[in-house]
Amino acid sequence: MLTKRIIACLDVRSGRVVKGVQFVDLVDAGDPAELAKRHAAAGADEIVLLDITATHEGRGTLLDTVRRAAKELFIPFTVGGGIRSADEASAVFDAGADKVSVNSAAIADPGLIDAIGRSFGAQAVIVAIDARRATNSADPVGQAEVFVSGGRTRTGRQVIEWAREAEARGAGEILLTSMDADGTRAGFDCELTARVSEAVEIPVIASGGAGTAEHFAEVFQAGKAHAALAASIFHFGIADVRALKRELAMRGVPVRLPC
Protein backbone atom coordinates (compact mmCIF):
# COMPACT_ATOMS: atom_id res chain seq x y z
CA MET A 1 0.00 0.00 0.00
CA LEU A 2 1.19 3.51 -0.78
CA THR A 3 2.26 4.99 2.54
CA LYS A 4 1.60 8.45 3.94
CA ARG A 5 4.80 10.45 3.85
CA ILE A 6 6.32 12.32 6.77
CA ILE A 7 8.43 15.14 5.40
CA ALA A 8 10.94 16.96 7.53
CA CYS A 9 11.20 20.60 6.54
CA LEU A 10 14.24 22.79 7.06
CA ASP A 11 13.42 26.49 6.91
CA VAL A 12 16.76 28.08 6.14
CA ARG A 13 17.93 31.64 6.46
CA SER A 14 21.52 32.69 5.80
CA GLY A 15 22.62 29.05 5.76
CA ARG A 16 21.07 28.20 9.15
CA VAL A 17 17.87 26.36 9.95
CA VAL A 18 15.32 28.60 11.63
CA LYS A 19 11.74 28.18 12.66
CA GLY A 20 9.29 30.84 13.72
CA VAL A 21 5.69 31.15 14.75
CA GLN A 22 3.46 32.40 11.92
CA PHE A 23 6.46 33.43 9.82
CA VAL A 24 8.05 35.74 12.40
CA ASP A 25 10.11 35.41 15.62
CA LEU A 26 12.77 33.20 14.05
CA VAL A 27 14.82 30.94 16.30
CA ASP A 28 18.13 29.33 15.30
CA ALA A 29 17.84 25.51 15.06
CA GLY A 30 21.08 24.31 13.48
CA ASP A 31 23.07 23.33 10.38
CA PRO A 32 20.90 22.28 7.40
CA ALA A 33 23.16 19.48 6.12
CA GLU A 34 23.54 17.93 9.55
CA LEU A 35 19.81 18.16 10.29
CA ALA A 36 18.85 16.72 6.91
CA LYS A 37 21.04 13.71 7.54
CA ARG A 38 19.73 13.28 11.07
CA HIS A 39 16.08 13.39 9.93
CA ALA A 40 16.76 10.87 7.16
CA ALA A 41 18.42 8.51 9.65
CA ALA A 42 15.46 8.94 11.99
CA GLY A 43 13.05 7.75 9.31
CA ALA A 44 11.88 10.88 7.47
CA ASP A 45 10.45 9.95 4.06
CA GLU A 46 11.62 13.14 2.40
CA ILE A 47 13.49 16.32 3.18
CA VAL A 48 12.38 19.78 2.10
CA LEU A 49 14.72 22.75 2.36
CA LEU A 50 13.02 26.12 2.07
CA ASP A 51 15.09 29.26 1.82
CA ILE A 52 12.45 31.33 3.58
CA THR A 53 14.08 34.69 3.12
CA ALA A 54 15.12 34.32 -0.51
CA THR A 55 12.12 35.96 -2.11
CA HIS A 56 11.76 39.19 -0.23
CA GLU A 57 15.45 39.84 -0.03
CA GLY A 58 15.88 38.98 -3.68
CA ARG A 59 18.62 36.45 -3.07
CA GLY A 60 19.16 33.28 -5.02
CA THR A 61 18.84 29.88 -3.41
CA LEU A 62 21.73 28.78 -1.28
CA LEU A 63 23.38 26.39 -3.69
CA ASP A 64 26.24 25.55 -1.36
CA THR A 65 23.83 24.57 1.38
CA VAL A 66 21.88 22.44 -1.08
CA ARG A 67 25.05 20.74 -2.29
CA ARG A 68 26.21 19.95 1.23
CA ALA A 69 22.79 18.69 2.32
CA ALA A 70 22.28 16.58 -0.83
CA LYS A 71 25.66 14.88 -0.65
CA GLU A 72 24.69 12.06 1.68
CA LEU A 73 20.92 12.10 1.26
CA PHE A 74 19.43 9.07 -0.51
CA ILE A 75 15.78 9.96 -0.06
CA PRO A 76 13.85 12.59 -2.04
CA PHE A 77 15.12 16.11 -1.50
CA THR A 78 13.13 19.22 -2.41
CA VAL A 79 14.46 22.76 -2.48
CA GLY A 80 12.40 25.94 -2.59
CA GLY A 81 12.77 29.65 -2.05
CA GLY A 82 13.68 32.28 -4.58
CA ILE A 83 13.50 30.09 -7.69
CA ARG A 84 12.34 32.45 -10.45
CA SER A 85 13.28 30.75 -13.69
CA ALA A 86 13.87 27.37 -15.27
CA ASP A 87 17.60 28.23 -15.27
CA GLU A 88 17.59 28.84 -11.53
CA ALA A 89 15.71 25.57 -11.05
CA SER A 90 18.33 23.86 -13.20
CA ALA A 91 21.12 25.12 -10.93
CA VAL A 92 19.28 23.73 -7.90
CA PHE A 93 18.86 20.33 -9.61
CA ASP A 94 22.57 20.35 -10.49
CA ALA A 95 23.35 20.97 -6.82
CA GLY A 96 21.52 17.76 -5.94
CA ALA A 97 17.82 18.54 -5.48
CA ASP A 98 15.26 16.06 -6.85
CA LYS A 99 12.36 18.50 -6.86
CA VAL A 100 11.95 22.23 -6.66
CA SER A 101 9.20 24.08 -4.93
CA VAL A 102 7.96 27.31 -6.48
CA ASN A 103 5.71 29.82 -4.78
CA SER A 104 5.80 33.61 -5.35
CA ALA A 105 7.51 33.35 -8.73
CA ALA A 106 4.84 30.96 -10.02
CA ILE A 107 2.08 33.39 -9.02
CA ALA A 108 3.94 36.18 -10.84
CA ASP A 109 4.61 33.98 -13.88
CA PRO A 110 2.52 30.77 -13.89
CA GLY A 111 4.35 29.69 -17.08
CA LEU A 112 7.31 28.90 -14.80
CA ILE A 113 5.49 25.70 -13.74
CA ASP A 114 5.17 24.59 -17.37
CA ALA A 115 8.78 25.53 -18.13
CA ILE A 116 10.33 23.54 -15.27
CA GLY A 117 8.00 20.61 -15.94
CA ARG A 118 9.02 20.52 -19.60
CA SER A 119 12.71 20.31 -18.77
CA PHE A 120 12.70 18.13 -15.67
CA GLY A 121 9.33 16.36 -15.63
CA ALA A 122 6.17 17.17 -13.69
CA GLN A 123 7.36 15.01 -10.79
CA ALA A 124 10.10 17.56 -10.18
CA VAL A 125 7.80 20.55 -9.67
CA ILE A 126 6.02 21.26 -6.40
CA VAL A 127 3.80 24.32 -6.24
CA ALA A 128 3.83 25.72 -2.72
CA ILE A 129 0.76 27.67 -1.66
CA ASP A 130 0.66 29.80 1.48
CA ALA A 131 -3.01 30.04 2.39
CA ARG A 132 -5.02 32.10 4.80
CA ARG A 133 -8.72 31.54 5.51
CA ALA A 134 -11.03 34.32 4.34
CA THR A 135 -12.41 35.11 7.78
CA ASN A 136 -14.97 37.66 6.57
CA SER A 137 -16.39 35.34 3.93
CA ALA A 138 -19.43 33.09 4.24
CA ASP A 139 -17.12 30.24 3.10
CA PRO A 140 -13.76 31.02 4.75
CA VAL A 141 -12.21 27.73 3.60
CA GLY A 142 -13.52 27.71 0.03
CA GLN A 143 -12.54 31.36 -0.35
CA ALA A 144 -9.13 30.96 1.34
CA GLU A 145 -6.60 33.33 -0.23
CA VAL A 146 -3.08 32.80 -1.57
CA PHE A 147 -0.31 34.86 0.02
CA VAL A 148 3.23 35.25 -1.34
CA SER A 149 6.64 36.60 -0.36
CA GLY A 150 6.86 34.56 2.81
CA GLY A 151 3.27 35.37 3.73
CA ARG A 152 3.76 39.13 3.49
CA THR A 153 1.71 39.90 0.39
CA ARG A 154 -1.87 38.99 -0.42
CA THR A 155 -2.62 38.08 -4.03
CA GLY A 156 -6.41 38.18 -4.23
CA ARG A 157 -6.29 34.68 -5.71
CA GLN A 158 -8.28 31.80 -4.29
CA VAL A 159 -6.34 28.78 -3.07
CA ILE A 160 -8.50 26.12 -4.71
CA GLU A 161 -8.58 27.83 -8.07
CA TRP A 162 -4.79 28.35 -8.00
CA ALA A 163 -4.17 24.71 -7.04
CA ARG A 164 -6.23 23.61 -10.03
CA GLU A 165 -4.32 25.91 -12.37
CA ALA A 166 -1.01 24.62 -11.00
CA GLU A 167 -2.12 21.05 -11.68
CA ALA A 168 -3.26 21.94 -15.20
CA ARG A 169 0.14 23.49 -15.87
CA GLY A 170 1.90 20.29 -14.86
CA ALA A 171 2.72 20.58 -11.17
CA GLY A 172 3.49 17.18 -9.65
CA GLU A 173 2.42 18.01 -6.09
CA ILE A 174 0.90 20.82 -4.05
CA LEU A 175 2.55 21.91 -0.81
CA LEU A 176 -0.24 23.62 1.10
CA THR A 177 0.75 25.70 4.12
CA SER A 178 -1.95 27.07 6.37
CA MET A 179 -0.65 30.41 7.60
CA ASP A 180 -3.37 30.40 10.25
CA ALA A 181 -2.04 27.15 11.72
CA ASP A 182 1.67 27.52 10.96
CA GLY A 183 3.88 27.42 14.02
CA THR A 184 0.99 27.10 16.46
CA ARG A 185 1.46 23.35 17.07
CA ALA A 186 -2.33 23.24 17.47
CA GLY A 187 -2.99 20.96 14.49
CA PHE A 188 -3.17 21.19 10.71
CA ASP A 189 -6.03 22.96 8.92
CA CYS A 190 -7.70 19.68 7.96
CA GLU A 191 -10.75 21.30 6.42
CA LEU A 192 -8.70 23.40 4.03
CA THR A 193 -6.39 20.48 3.20
CA ALA A 194 -9.33 18.20 2.39
CA ARG A 195 -10.94 20.83 0.15
CA VAL A 196 -7.74 21.25 -1.87
CA SER A 197 -7.07 17.50 -1.99
CA GLU A 198 -10.57 16.89 -3.36
CA ALA A 199 -10.14 19.64 -5.93
CA VAL A 200 -7.00 18.20 -7.58
CA GLU A 201 -5.78 14.79 -8.65
CA ILE A 202 -2.13 15.35 -7.73
CA PRO A 203 -0.89 14.65 -4.18
CA VAL A 204 -1.26 17.33 -1.53
CA ILE A 205 1.35 17.85 1.17
CA ALA A 206 -0.13 19.44 4.30
CA SER A 207 1.94 21.95 6.21
CA GLY A 208 1.51 24.20 9.21
CA GLY A 209 0.39 23.41 12.72
CA ALA A 210 1.92 20.00 13.49
CA GLY A 211 2.27 19.44 17.23
CA THR A 212 1.31 15.85 18.06
CA ALA A 213 0.99 12.45 16.36
CA GLU A 214 -2.76 12.87 16.55
CA HIS A 215 -2.52 15.98 14.38
CA PHE A 216 -0.78 13.95 11.68
CA ALA A 217 -3.39 11.17 11.89
CA GLU A 218 -6.14 13.79 11.53
CA VAL A 219 -4.63 15.42 8.46
CA PHE A 220 -4.09 12.04 6.75
CA GLN A 221 -7.61 10.84 7.54
CA ALA A 222 -10.02 13.82 7.77
CA GLY A 223 -7.64 16.10 5.83
CA LYS A 224 -7.07 13.62 2.98
CA ALA A 225 -3.41 14.64 2.77
CA HIS A 226 -0.88 12.37 1.05
CA ALA A 227 2.03 13.71 2.97
CA ALA A 228 2.55 16.00 5.90
CA LEU A 229 5.35 18.33 6.61
CA ALA A 230 6.73 19.49 9.89
CA ALA A 231 9.75 21.41 11.02
CA SER A 232 9.99 22.59 14.57
CA ILE A 233 8.61 19.53 16.34
CA PHE A 234 11.51 17.46 15.01
CA HIS A 235 14.27 20.01 15.48
CA PHE A 236 13.69 20.39 19.16
CA GLY A 237 13.26 16.69 19.82
CA ILE A 238 9.57 16.90 20.73
CA ALA A 239 8.91 13.99 18.40
CA ASP A 240 11.31 11.84 16.45
CA VAL A 241 10.03 10.70 13.03
CA ARG A 242 10.27 7.00 13.84
CA ALA A 243 8.31 7.41 17.08
CA LEU A 244 5.74 9.48 15.23
CA LYS A 245 5.36 6.77 12.57
CA ARG A 246 4.89 4.06 15.18
CA GLU A 247 2.06 6.07 16.71
CA LEU A 248 0.52 6.63 13.29
CA ALA A 249 0.71 2.91 12.49
CA MET A 250 -1.19 2.17 15.69
CA ARG A 251 -3.85 4.62 14.56
CA GLY A 252 -4.25 2.76 11.27
CA VAL A 253 -2.27 5.15 9.07
CA PRO A 254 -0.08 3.30 6.51
CA VAL A 255 3.50 4.47 7.00
CA ARG A 256 6.95 3.30 5.95
CA LEU A 257 8.08 1.11 8.84
CA PRO A 258 10.69 -0.12 9.54
CA CYS A 259 12.55 2.87 8.19
Next chain:
Amino acid sequence: MITVIDYKAGNLTSVMKALDALGCQATVTADPEVVRRSTKVILPGVGHFQATQLLEETGLTAAVSDAIARGVPFLGICVGLQWLFEGSTEAPAVKGLSLFQGECERFAPGVKVPHVGWNEVRVNPQSRLMHGVEDRAFVYYTHSYRAPVVTETVAVTAYGGPFSGAVERGNVMGVQFHPEKSGVAGMRVLRNFVELAC
Protein backbone atom coordinates in the same frame (compact mmCIF):
# COMPACT_ATOMS: atom_id res chain seq x y z
CA MET B 1 33.62 1.32 -17.05
CA ILE B 2 30.07 2.12 -15.98
CA THR B 3 28.31 4.55 -18.24
CA VAL B 4 25.33 6.70 -17.32
CA ILE B 5 23.53 7.89 -20.42
CA ASP B 6 22.73 11.59 -20.60
CA TYR B 7 19.97 12.29 -23.07
CA LYS B 8 19.41 15.92 -22.15
CA ALA B 9 16.32 15.27 -20.13
CA GLY B 10 15.96 15.09 -16.41
CA ASN B 11 18.45 15.06 -13.66
CA LEU B 12 21.50 12.81 -13.39
CA THR B 13 22.94 14.27 -10.20
CA SER B 14 21.14 11.94 -7.78
CA VAL B 15 22.14 8.80 -9.67
CA MET B 16 25.78 9.92 -9.90
CA LYS B 17 25.82 10.81 -6.22
CA ALA B 18 24.48 7.37 -5.27
CA LEU B 19 27.05 5.60 -7.47
CA ASP B 20 29.77 7.75 -5.96
CA ALA B 21 28.66 6.74 -2.46
CA LEU B 22 29.04 3.09 -3.54
CA GLY B 23 32.64 3.84 -4.52
CA CYS B 24 31.81 3.46 -8.17
CA GLN B 25 33.48 5.56 -10.86
CA ALA B 26 30.81 6.21 -13.45
CA THR B 27 31.03 8.27 -16.61
CA VAL B 28 28.23 10.43 -17.95
CA THR B 29 28.02 10.31 -21.70
CA ALA B 30 25.84 11.07 -24.70
CA ASP B 31 28.33 9.44 -27.08
CA PRO B 32 27.22 6.14 -28.66
CA GLU B 33 30.85 5.02 -29.05
CA VAL B 34 31.46 5.40 -25.32
CA VAL B 35 28.31 3.36 -24.65
CA ARG B 36 29.60 0.63 -26.99
CA ARG B 37 32.86 0.40 -25.00
CA SER B 38 31.14 0.32 -21.59
CA THR B 39 31.12 -2.66 -19.28
CA LYS B 40 27.81 -1.57 -17.69
CA VAL B 41 25.17 0.88 -18.83
CA ILE B 42 22.60 2.81 -16.79
CA LEU B 43 19.74 4.74 -18.40
CA PRO B 44 18.27 7.00 -15.72
CA GLY B 45 14.68 8.10 -15.46
CA VAL B 46 13.10 11.24 -16.82
CA GLY B 47 9.62 12.64 -16.85
CA HIS B 48 8.20 11.84 -20.26
CA PHE B 49 8.43 8.84 -22.59
CA GLN B 50 8.77 11.27 -25.51
CA ALA B 51 12.29 12.11 -24.29
CA THR B 52 13.49 8.64 -25.31
CA GLN B 53 13.00 9.74 -28.94
CA LEU B 54 16.36 11.46 -28.68
CA LEU B 55 18.04 8.10 -28.03
CA GLU B 56 16.97 6.92 -31.45
CA GLU B 57 17.94 10.17 -33.18
CA THR B 58 21.42 10.27 -31.68
CA GLY B 59 22.33 6.65 -32.32
CA LEU B 60 22.21 5.76 -28.63
CA THR B 61 19.47 3.18 -29.17
CA ALA B 62 21.68 1.25 -31.57
CA ALA B 63 24.65 1.55 -29.19
CA VAL B 64 22.63 0.24 -26.24
CA SER B 65 21.28 -2.62 -28.37
CA ASP B 66 24.86 -3.53 -29.37
CA ALA B 67 26.01 -3.44 -25.75
CA ILE B 68 23.08 -5.58 -24.61
CA ALA B 69 23.76 -8.06 -27.43
CA ARG B 70 27.33 -8.40 -26.12
CA GLY B 71 25.93 -9.25 -22.67
CA VAL B 72 26.78 -5.95 -21.03
CA PRO B 73 24.59 -5.43 -17.93
CA PHE B 74 22.01 -2.73 -18.51
CA LEU B 75 19.83 -0.98 -15.92
CA GLY B 76 16.94 1.28 -16.92
CA ILE B 77 15.48 3.47 -14.20
CA CYS B 78 11.88 4.78 -14.26
CA VAL B 79 11.24 5.74 -17.90
CA GLY B 80 14.42 3.74 -18.54
CA LEU B 81 12.48 0.62 -17.50
CA GLN B 82 9.46 1.62 -19.59
CA TRP B 83 11.72 2.05 -22.62
CA LEU B 84 12.58 -1.69 -22.43
CA PHE B 85 8.94 -2.46 -23.24
CA GLU B 86 7.28 -2.03 -26.63
CA GLY B 87 6.13 1.52 -26.04
CA SER B 88 3.93 3.76 -23.95
CA THR B 89 0.56 5.38 -24.47
CA GLU B 90 2.28 8.53 -23.17
CA ALA B 91 3.97 8.94 -26.56
CA PRO B 92 2.43 6.39 -28.96
CA ALA B 93 4.63 7.38 -31.88
CA VAL B 94 7.85 6.57 -30.01
CA LYS B 95 8.97 2.95 -29.99
CA GLY B 96 10.58 1.21 -27.07
CA LEU B 97 13.29 -1.46 -27.31
CA SER B 98 10.65 -4.25 -27.17
CA LEU B 99 12.86 -6.49 -25.01
CA PHE B 100 9.84 -7.06 -22.80
CA GLN B 101 6.33 -7.57 -24.08
CA GLY B 102 3.53 -5.10 -23.61
CA GLU B 103 2.90 -1.42 -23.54
CA CYS B 104 3.11 1.04 -20.65
CA GLU B 105 -0.14 2.78 -19.77
CA ARG B 106 -1.35 5.54 -17.51
CA PHE B 107 -2.74 4.46 -14.14
CA ALA B 108 -6.45 3.75 -14.40
CA PRO B 109 -8.89 6.29 -12.94
CA GLY B 110 -9.63 5.80 -9.26
CA VAL B 111 -6.15 6.39 -7.88
CA LYS B 112 -4.28 9.67 -7.56
CA VAL B 113 -1.85 10.27 -10.41
CA PRO B 114 1.11 10.62 -10.28
CA HIS B 115 1.88 7.70 -7.98
CA VAL B 116 4.24 9.49 -5.62
CA GLY B 117 5.79 8.10 -2.49
CA TRP B 118 7.02 4.99 -0.75
CA ASN B 119 5.22 1.81 -1.69
CA GLU B 120 6.04 -1.81 -0.99
CA VAL B 121 7.49 -4.32 -3.43
CA ARG B 122 6.82 -8.05 -3.54
CA VAL B 123 10.23 -9.45 -4.41
CA ASN B 124 11.07 -12.54 -6.47
CA PRO B 125 13.79 -14.20 -4.36
CA GLN B 126 15.51 -15.53 -7.51
CA SER B 127 16.30 -12.03 -8.75
CA ARG B 128 19.94 -10.96 -8.82
CA LEU B 129 18.96 -7.29 -8.99
CA MET B 130 16.65 -7.43 -5.98
CA HIS B 131 18.91 -9.79 -3.99
CA GLY B 132 18.99 -8.87 -0.31
CA VAL B 133 15.99 -6.56 -0.56
CA GLU B 134 13.36 -7.85 1.82
CA ASP B 135 9.98 -8.86 0.53
CA ARG B 136 7.56 -5.98 1.25
CA ALA B 137 10.40 -3.48 1.54
CA PHE B 138 9.48 0.11 0.72
CA VAL B 139 10.88 1.93 -2.30
CA TYR B 140 10.25 5.42 -3.67
CA TYR B 141 8.14 5.89 -6.79
CA THR B 142 7.17 8.94 -8.81
CA HIS B 143 5.42 8.22 -12.13
CA SER B 144 2.12 8.43 -13.99
CA TYR B 145 2.62 5.49 -16.38
CA ARG B 146 3.39 1.92 -15.44
CA ALA B 147 4.61 -1.23 -17.15
CA PRO B 148 2.54 -4.43 -17.09
CA VAL B 149 3.53 -7.46 -15.06
CA VAL B 150 5.34 -9.90 -17.38
CA THR B 151 7.08 -13.23 -16.87
CA GLU B 152 10.38 -11.36 -16.32
CA THR B 153 8.91 -9.17 -13.57
CA VAL B 154 11.00 -9.61 -10.41
CA ALA B 155 9.32 -7.01 -8.17
CA VAL B 156 5.63 -6.19 -8.15
CA THR B 157 3.92 -3.18 -6.59
CA ALA B 158 0.18 -2.69 -6.36
CA TYR B 159 -1.38 0.71 -6.98
CA GLY B 160 -4.75 0.55 -8.66
CA GLY B 161 -3.65 -2.98 -9.67
CA PRO B 162 -0.25 -4.65 -9.93
CA PHE B 163 2.56 -3.31 -12.13
CA SER B 164 6.24 -4.07 -12.73
CA GLY B 165 8.43 -2.53 -10.05
CA ALA B 166 11.46 -4.31 -11.52
CA VAL B 167 12.16 -6.56 -14.50
CA GLU B 168 15.15 -8.76 -15.23
CA ARG B 169 16.13 -11.10 -18.02
CA GLY B 170 19.74 -12.11 -18.08
CA ASN B 171 21.72 -8.90 -17.83
CA VAL B 172 18.88 -6.64 -18.95
CA MET B 173 17.28 -5.03 -15.94
CA GLY B 174 14.92 -2.21 -15.14
CA VAL B 175 13.41 -0.59 -12.07
CA GLN B 176 10.35 1.65 -12.07
CA PHE B 177 11.19 2.98 -8.60
CA HIS B 178 14.12 5.27 -7.94
CA PRO B 179 16.87 3.23 -6.27
CA GLU B 180 18.93 6.41 -5.79
CA LYS B 181 16.08 7.81 -3.66
CA SER B 182 14.94 4.65 -1.89
CA GLY B 183 17.24 4.70 1.10
CA VAL B 184 18.92 1.44 2.17
CA ALA B 185 16.77 -0.81 -0.06
CA GLY B 186 17.52 1.28 -3.14
CA MET B 187 21.24 1.42 -2.47
CA ARG B 188 21.22 -2.38 -2.20
CA VAL B 189 19.68 -2.62 -5.68
CA LEU B 190 22.29 -0.28 -7.13
CA ARG B 191 25.08 -2.19 -5.40
CA ASN B 192 23.74 -5.48 -6.78
CA PHE B 193 23.90 -3.97 -10.26
CA VAL B 194 27.38 -2.46 -10.03
CA GLU B 195 28.75 -5.69 -8.55
CA LEU B 196 27.37 -7.92 -11.33
CA ALA B 197 30.08 -9.89 -13.07
CA CYS B 198 30.52 -8.70 -16.62
